[in-house]
Amino acid sequence: MEGNITVDPKDAQDNKVMGILAYLGILVLVPIFAAKESPFARFHANQGLVLVIALIAIYIVVAILAAILIFISYALAILVTLLYLVVWLGWVVFAIIGIINASKGEMKELPLIGKIKIIK
DSSP states (O other), X not given: OTTEEOOOHXXXXXXXXXXXXXXXXXXXXXXXXXXXXXXXXXXXXXXXXXXXXXXXXXHHHHHHHHHHHHHHOGXXXXXXXXXXXHHHHHHHHHHHHHHHHHHTTOEEOOTTTTTOOSOX
């Protein structure tokens, strides 16, 4: 199956918590440093790290857009608020998908960003 990687069941069972932590924002650092030897934890740490970096990058773009829109009109601040909400909800959806995959002991790539590799 596309995006689904073979996993050692023992590794997955032993490192499920690390996999889940990888999708909880800054807690991605826990599996990065605490479970370096686990392919399962490394996979989910990579997915979580890409998700956090994507969130930060998108927030920077939205912040720049917000500054421009608010400069044009304060009424556009509502649009900016909606943009932040959409970005946050997208992050939550992706984090939940990752948490579900980790809790099932699966190594499935996240949609859109799953193919990006930062941690090998």
